[in-house]
Amino acid sequence: MEKKFKEIVTAVRPVEKGLEDEARVRLDSLTKPLGSLGELENLAASIYCVQEHFPLAVDPARVIVAVGDHGVTEEGVSPYPSEVTRQMVGNFLSGGAAVNVLSKAAGAQLQVVDVGIAGDRLPEDGGLLDRRVRSGTANMAKGPAMTREECIQALMVGVELAESAKNDGVRTVILGEMGIGNTTAAAALYCAFHELVPTEAAGPGAGLNARGVSRKALVLERTMAANRGALESADPIAKLAAVGGLEIACLAGVAIGAAQAGLLVLVDGYIATAAFASALAICPAVDGYCVVGHVSAEPGHVRVLKRLGRDGLLKLGMRLGEGVGAILALPLLRSAAVIFNDMATFESAGVSRSAR
C-alpha cells in the first residue's frame, strides 16, 4: 500500500503559479477600483491557478468529517470523556450538530467517516461511512499512536475519499474532524513539523482550564520523549504515525488526493491545519490547492499559520472543529468565483477608468 500511496504523492503537480498573472489581468479589467476586493481577488487568482480555466467553479462542495479516537485521552487531556466522539457521531447522523446545520445552510454535502472510533463498529445504515483502520490510536505519551502501515492505510482512506468526491463531480472538499483528544495530537504534530515547543502548542482545546493546559503541555513533553526516534527522523510519515491521529492522517490523505484530482481544499482550524501541515510535509505540491478557512481561537493556530506563511479567511474566535470554520468560509470562495466569472469589464459596461 505504501508504494501505491507514494505513486499518488509523486503524481501531484504543483499549481501553475504563472496563471496568477492571467487572473490578475482579468480582475483588473472588472468594474471596481483596482484591488478593491482585497482577499476575494487573491482567492479568485488562487482558484484560477487550481482550475486553470474560466469559469471558476466552487460547487458542489463536500465536507468530509473524519472521526477517530485518541489513546492519549487516558492522560486527561480533554474536559470531555472519550465516549463523546461516538456520541457526537450519533448527533452528526441525526442532524443536530453544528456541522449539520451549517453545511445545510451553506449548501454543502456532508460525509462522515469512521477512520478510528474506539469501541464497537457503528452501523453504516445511519449514513456513516465505515473506513475504520483501528479502534482509536494508542496512547502516544507512551509510544507511537499507530504503526506506519495503519498511518498509510488512513492516508489512503483519505485519498480514496478525495477520488470519490472527484468522481461525484465535487469541486471543493472541506476538511472537518471529530475526535476527543485531537487538539493534543495536532499540537504534537506541530511540535514535530514546525518545532513548536509544547507550551506554545498546548491550548484549551474544547475548554481546558489553565491547569489542564499545563497538564497537556506535560503530556506533550512525554509524547515527544516517547517518540524521539520517529520525530528525529526526516520521514514525515513516521512522524504522523508516531504522534498523529487516524482522522488527521485521513484528512492529510484527502488533501493529497484532492490535489492529485485538481480539487480545491478548504482547510478548517487547529486540527485540520495539522492534517494540512502533515500533507505538506509529505507532498509539498498540495500547497497551492489549499485555502485556510479560518483562524481558530486555539492560541497555537495563529503561530502555526505564520510558520506556514498562511492566513485564515475568517477570524471569528471559533474553536469547534467539525469543519465548521471552513464551511463558513465557503461563501467567500463562491463570491470570489462569481466576481471573476460574472462581473462586467470597464469596456463592456462603458465605465470610465481611474484617472490616477
Added chain:
Amino acid sequence: MEKKFKEIVTAVRPVEKGLEDEARVRLDSLTKPLGSLGELENLAASIYCVQEHFPLAVDPARVIVAVGDHGVTEEGVSPYPSEVTRQMVGNFLSGGAAVNVLSKAAGAQLQVVDVGIAGDRLPEDGGLLDRRVRSGTANMAKGPAMTREECIQALMVGVELAESAKNDGVRTVILGEMGIGNTTAAAALYCAFHELVPTEAAGPGAGLNARGVSRKALVLERTMAANRGALESADPIAKLAAVGGLEIACLAGVAIGAAQAGLLVLVDGYIATAAFASALAICPAVDGYCVVGHVSAEPGHVRVLKRLGRDGLLKLGMRLGEGVGAILALPLLRSAAVIFNDMATFESAGVSRSAR
C-alpha cells in the same frame, strides 16, 4: 416633514438587552463546547435581542444601494470623474457590478435608489427607484452640502425604504452606496461626529495616491472651516446636512426606519458606517439593531469602529462600497440563526457535557 421624522426617531425602542441572557442559556445548551462558536454566538444573541422570539429569521435580506453625487468632487478628491456614479448605476441596472453578482450569489434582493445623482434623471423602467432629493450635493468645501430640509427629505427617503422593506417581509436590510467623492463626505462626518482630524480620516478611497490623500485632507480642513457653525452645534442633523451626502443621509434614514420596524441592519464599510454613525447621533437606540459586516481597508474605518465600540465581522482588505462587504457577511448572520434555531441540545442528543 421634520416633525414626522422626529416622531419616528422617538418611536425607536432600544433592543431588549435583557434577552441576551436567555439567548446565552440556549446557546450553552447546544452540542458544542461552551462558547466555541465565538462571534457566531454573539451574533445569535444580538439577533435574538432584535427579534425577541424563536426561531431567528435573517431572510429575506435586501441590499439597499443609495446613490448620490458630491459637489466636493470639483476639488479633485477622487481618482474617478463624477460621471462614474451615473455609469455605475447603468452597470447596476444591467447586472454587471460587484453588488449584482455578490447579492445574487448571497441570495439577497437588490434595490438601487437615486437619492441625488447629478444631471438628468434616469428612467425608472430599468429598475432604478427615483427618490432624488437634489442633483448632487453642493461643494461642502465652500459651504453646506445640502439644506436642512433636503437632509431630512433624504433621511425620510431612507425611512420609507425601510418601511417598504418591512411591508415586503424583509428581515435584514443591508446598507450599500455609490457616489464618487463619498469617502470625503464620510471622512468629514467622522471629523464632525467623532473628532477625527482630517489626516486621520482621509484615506485613498477608490485609489488616490499619497499626494491625493494629502489634498483630500486639506479639502477636509477647508470643509470643516466652511461649516464651522453647523459643526459646532449640538444638532446632528445640522452636521449631516453640512458635510454629509444625500445617499449617506438616506442610509442613516434606512437604519432608523429599520430599527423602528424591528429589522436587522447589516452595515457595510467606510461610507455606510458614516451613515450608521449619523443615525446613532440622531437616534442612539438604533445601535442594537445594527451589525457591522466588515472592516474596510480604508484606514480611517478601523479607527471609527473603535470609537463606536464596534468590530466588523470580516476583515478581507476590501474597499469597494456598494454594500459588498456587508453582503459577504450575510451568510454569517444566517449561520448564527441556524445554530440557534436548529442545533440539538446535550439533552436531546444524549451527549455528555464537559467535565470541567
